[in-house]
Amino acid sequence: MTNRAEMTRRDILKSGAAVATLTLAPGVTLMTFGGSEANAAKADAGKRWGLLIDANKCDANCSDCVTACKTENGWGNDGGEHSSPETESAWIRKVTLRDKNTGRQVSAPVMCQHCESPPCVDVCPTGASMQRVDGIVLVDKHICIGCRYCMMACPFKARSFVHSDVPEQSVNAPRGKGVVESCTLCVHRVDKGRIPACVEACEASGNSAILFGDLKDPDSPISKALKQYPSIALRADLELNPGVRYQNL
Amino acid sequence: MRLILAIMVLLGLSLPLHAQSGALPEVPKATGEPHPEGNEYWRKNHMVLLRHDRDLTLREGEREEIQASLQSCFDCHTVRDEAGEPVTVSDERHFCRVCHDFAAVKPDCFTCHRSTPSDNVANRLMAKPEEPNSIAAYLERLKALEASEAEASQ
Numbered sequence: 395m396t397n398r399a400e401m402t403r404r405d406i407l408k409s410g411a412a413v414a415t416l417t418l419a420p421g422v423t424l425m426t427f428g429g430s431e432a433n434a435a436k437a438d439a440g441k442r443w444g445l446l447i448d449a450n451k452c453d454a455n456c457s458d459c460v461t462a463c464k465t466e467n468g469w470g471n472d473g474g475e476h477s478s479p480e481t482e483s484a485w486i487r488k489v490t491l492r493d494k495n496t497g498r499q500v501s502a503p504v505m506c507q508h509c510e511s512p513p514c515v516d517v518c519p520t521g522a523s524m525q526r527v528d529g530i531v532l533v534d535k536h537i538c539i540g541c542r543y544c545m546m547a548c549p550f551k552a553r554s555f556v557h558s559d560v561p562e563q564s565v566n567a568p569r570g571k572g573v574v575e576s577c578t579l580c581v582h583r584v585d586k587g588r589i590p591a592c593v594e595a596c597e598a599s600g601n602s603a604i605l606f607g608d609l610k611d612p613d614s615p616i617s618k619a620l621k622q623y624p625s626i627a628l629r630a631d632l633e634l635n636p637g638v639r640y641q642n643l
Numbered sequence: 644m645r646l647i648l649a650i651m652v653l654l655g656l657s658l659p660l661h662a663q664s665g666a667l668p669e670v671p672k673a674t675g676e677p678h679p680e681g682n683e684y685w686r687k688n689h690m691v692l693l694r695h696d697r698d699l700t701l702r703e704g705e706r707e708e709i710q711a712s713l714q715s716c717f718d719c720h721t722v723r724d725e726a727g728e729p730v731t732v733s734d735e736r737h738f739c740r741v742c743h744d745f746a747a748v749k750p751d752c753f754t755c756h757r758s759t760p761s762d763n764v765a766n767r768l769m770a771k772p773e774e775p776n777s778i779a780a781y782l783e784r785l786k787a788l789e790a791s792e793a794e795a796s797q
Contacts (some may be wrong), residue, residue, distance in 0.1 A: 404763060437704030526704055527661075533703055535755050562731060564755045570755035585706045587770035589781045597784075608782070615785045628720055 417505040435585070437584065439527035442510075443579055444609040444637035445593070446616050447502050451603035454501035457488050459604065462595030463505075466580065467567035474558025483554035483569075485577045486592060491643065500643060503592065503604070506531055506577035507628060507636035514544035514553065523574075529609075529637050530579045538573040545574060549629045552576050579637075609637060646713075668745040671738050675719035693752075707769075713752060714767075715759040732758035 464470035482558040492498070506635035512522045512531045522538035525531050533544075533553075545553045553576040560570050566582050571573050580590035593606040607616030619625075625639045678685050685692075691710045699705040700712070720738040721729045730737050732753040735744060736775035739758070743750050752758075 435705060436705035524702060526702065528704070532701065536697055536701070558753070561733075562759065563755065565757055565761040565763050568755040568757070573755070581704070582706075582766050583776075586766050586768065586780075587702050587778050588766070588774070588776050589778055593781075594776050597781075605785075606778075615782065615789070 400477040409519040419421065423623065424510050432507040437526045437528045437530070437585070440610060442529035442545045442609040442623040442637060443584060444508065444529070444577075444616060444639065445590075446605040446607075446619055446641065448603045448641045449502040449600050450642040451602050452493060452500070452502050453599070453603075454488075454490060454499065456599055456601060458595040458599040459558075459592035460488060461478070462485050463577070465568070466564070466583075466591035467578070468560075468564030469569065469575070471472060471556075472556065472558050472560060481555065481557055483556060483575060485552075485554070485575070490544035497504040502643060504552070504628070505592070505638065506548075506579070507550050507634070507638040508577075508579060510637070512634065513549065513632075517541065517547040526581075530581050530584070531576075532578055532581065533576065534575050535570070536577070540574065542574060547630055548576075549634075560613045577629040668732060668741045669701070671720070671722045673719040673738075711793075713756050714761065717758075721760050729759040 423580075452549050463486045467485060469485055472483060477536070490499060490501045490502045493498055501539060508529055508531050510529065510583075512523070512525055515525055515531065517523075519541060520537050520539055522534045522536075523544045524534055540555065542555055545555060553574050555574050556569060557573050558571055563569055565574075566580075567578065580588070580592075583590060589606050593604045596602060596604040603614050605619060607614040609617060609620075612621075619641075620639060623641060625641045626643060627634070627636045627639055673687050689711075691712070696709050696711050700709055701735075716738075717729070722734075722736050724734070724736070731738060732750075734740070737758060739750055747796050770779070772779035774780060
């Protein structure tokens, strides 16, 4: 650990001594300061994390993904005098669709769709609703004022507002009264090289209906599956280009 | 070493005096290595250090180079009750509250953050490829599945 009290301008300049230079064209160069291994751990702009949910594989009677999400992130058991069943947090929920003509019924989980052009980010007055460079859409609760514009803007009903005090949160997901929250694509796990909790639980249930991967990598299993088989985005008419896609819905 | 001894002697002399007069709060003893920057620096700047790192972590996904996180604070700065359980921020003996109550400044951290240490340390370290829930192991399983499906279809 470096001693930050002694970190001076001189030290900062020294750390920038390792200047990585990339020549784009003769006379045009890209320079990054302090481009070291340490920066590799940050959210990677070369990636876009996404999910592909196969409704045919999703068991209508199984809600392991929801349970796993609750356990991982510590929501779903808030109670409190200002809470009601209608306003309980729901980062992920099982939705059942029934075709009136044919009677065909399918079930699939719906969570934050991690849009490329997220309406929740557009409407946020403080910049709390934000998108990371790898496509994960988050709420910066440090600056969220709880206005809930994003909840109105989200076409997927993916965001929740916490109405009561939350004692002793999970270290995985800080959450508290007065701010909006939603699926983080288990960002705390993804940043540490782990798959989201819902994906792990779905695989463990034997259904393997959720496929997780990098949408920008053409060789990733999710990209290959999207290329090979038909899939849809929820509310495709809004052209939000969500990172969560569905098959056989 | 001599300097540290001198400071310790000074602290030893000054603390009981303050405690008697009630002039300053009695900061709970911490465990572990002391901060290289010294306690005075941290007392003055902890909020600045934490604020900088929170933005790096949340907005940029920087989790490796983080030097200050609330959970790592509690590695050393945990106050335990009579039963040996860590006290939460609702207890006035909590490490943060001792000074904050004295200064009449309410820390907002614990509206959302956990105020006690947690057994859940699984996500503190990078996943090793052999861990079953690592992305690497997951992709390997998918690859194996694809291979077996291709074989079955032939």
